[in-house]
Amino acid sequence: MKYLTVFFLFFLLCFSAHCQNGVNAALLSSTFTESKDTHTHPRKFLSLKDKSFVAKVNPLLYVGAGLMYFYQNVISEQIQADCGYQMSCSEFTKKSIEKKGIVKGTLKGLNQLYSCFPGSIYERSEYLINSDGKINNVLDEEN
Amino acid sequence: MKKIKVYLVVCLFFCLKISSQVDLNFVKHLSSNGLKNEHVSYLTSSTTSSDSLHYLTCKYYLQYHDDSLFFEHLYSSVDLSSRDCLLVNAATVYYFKQSDQYTRKWIEFVDQNVDSTRRSKQFVTILKQADSGAFEFVSLQLDSDMRNYKKALKKKPLLAATMSAVVPGLGKAYIGRKRAFGITLAAHLLYGVQTYESIKRLGIKNPVSIFNIGMLGLMYSANIYGSFIETKKNKKEKYHQLLNHGSDYLYMDTGNSLYP
Numbered sequence: 001m002k003y004l005t006v007f008f009l010f011f012l013l014c015f016s017a018h019c020q021n022g023v024n025a026a027l028l029s030s031t032f033t034e035s036k037d038t039h040t041h042p043r044k045f046l047s048l049k050d051k052s053f054v055a056k057v058n059p060l061l062y063v064g065a066g067l068m069y070f071y072q073n074v075i076s077e078q079i080q081a082d083c084g085y086q087m088s089c090s091e092f093t094k095k096s097i098e099k100k101g102i103v104k105g106t107l108k109g110l111n112q113l114y115s116c117f118p119g120s121i122y123e124r125s126e127y128l129i130n131s132d133g134k135i136n137n138v139l140d141e142e143n
Numbered sequence: 144m145k146k147i148k149v150y151l152v153v154c155l156f157f158c159l160k161i162s163s164q165v166d167l168n169f170v171k172h173l174s175s176n177g178l179k180n181e182h183v184s185y186l187t188s189s190t191t192s193s194d195s196l197h198y199l200t201c202k203y204y205l206q207y208h209d210d211s212l213f214f215e216h217l218y219s220s221v222d223l224s225s226r227d228c229l230l231v232n233a234a235t236v237y238y239f240k241q242s243d244q245y246t247r248k249w250i251e252f253v254d255q256n257v258d259s260t261r262r263s264k265q266f267v268t269i270l271k272q273a274d275s276g277a278f279e280f281v282s283l284q285l286d287s288d289m290r291n292y293k294k295a296l297k298k299k300p301l302l303a304a305t306m307s308a309v310v311p312g313l314g315k316a317y318i319g320r321k322r323a324f325g326i327t328l329a330a331h332l333l334y335g336v337q338t339y340e341s342i343k344r345l346g347i348k349n350p351v352s353i354f355n356i357g358m359l360g361l362m363y364s365a366n367i368y369g370s371f372i373e374t375k376k377n378k379k380e381k382y383h384q385l386l387n388h389g390s391d392y393l394y395m396d397t398g399n400s401l402y403p
Contacts, residue, residue: 107365107368110365110369111366111369114315114326114327115323115326125383126384
């Protein structure tokens with residue numbers, strides 16, 4: 001009888017452990033399902049295509065790009081930053097710097113940051129809002 | 144004599160039929176069934192170039208959204224293309240939602256070549272007169288968009304920048320973005336207080352204070368420059384919003400089929 005009780009308890013423990021594992025597995029699977037991450041594309045450190053020699057050897061460019069790369073790949077991933085724009089503010093700043101230069105590019109990027117809050121979509125035109133509820137700044141720039 | 148006449152007419156009919164370059168019904172079949180490759184091979188198989196061939200090729204490129212080739216063939220068949228109301232409607236519906244370059248090109252084409260009885264032309268005429276005369280749209284949505292566009296046209300980028308220089312973010316409130324104004328002002332106030340505190344406690348020569356002053360200066364400059372460019376962009380945004388709703392309205396009214 002004593003053995004039977006021990007066996008029963010062992011069985012119960014195993015079962016509960018199994019149940020626990022099942023619950024954990026279900027929890028894990030529901031928590032870690034493939035998310036719609038907007039940062040799926042590998043972010044380039046720098047694109048030096050069509051840049052002049054001076055631009056290529058400019059140390060400021062490497063410092064700036066390095067800081068942005070660190071932010072995008074380490075900090076942004078950790079804080080799960082979710083930008084209100086289709087092209088995130090950091091990516092937009094990088095592209096603006098590439099296109100317009102360090103001064104105008106930085107100012108444009110910072111300016112977008114001022115408008116990067118959840119309610120900003122209500123102040124923009126309907127056609128600029130994409131299906132994810134984000135502002136399509138790519139189209140905005142094209143226009 | 145009569146028999147000879149009939150014979151001649153029959154011969155002429157067959158000759159025309161044989162020498163005709165494209166079979167319109169077959170093109171319609173290719174288009175409605177989405178046979179893209181067959182469609183283009185059929186149109187390019189003809190060795191001679193004619194107005195009607197350009198016209199059909201232009202329709203093909205409109206259907207499959209190749210903008211530059213569409214315009215190339217459109218300008219080679221202006222007479223035929225501008226008279227086809229299905230083509231004009233479908234292109235208006237499509238190009239009103241495209242990027243600025245092609246939208247402008249299409250509006251220019253409609254303005255210069257399309258008959259004034261067409262709805263697309265009437266729409267474009269109203270758009271062209273946005274600066275001056277009165278306007279009247281059937282749709283309330285379009286009316287409101289037009290008013291917004293006219294309001295945006297009156298806003299001056301330099302004034303917005305000056306306003307932002309006086310009170311951070313005020314230029315954004317000037318173009319109608321009150322929330323952005325609140326956020327910009329709050330960010331400046333918070334960072335300003337922090338900078339003031341660091342100067343007071345650590346002294347102006349302290350690296351932290353120097354960094355804070357630099358950052359505040361950058362934020363302030365970005366706010367002024369941002370108000371300037373946002374005012375400019377706001378005009379285009381309202382214009383494209385009007386075009387987008389216009390496109391929806393025209394689509395609802397006419398559909399976008401290319402062949403009768």
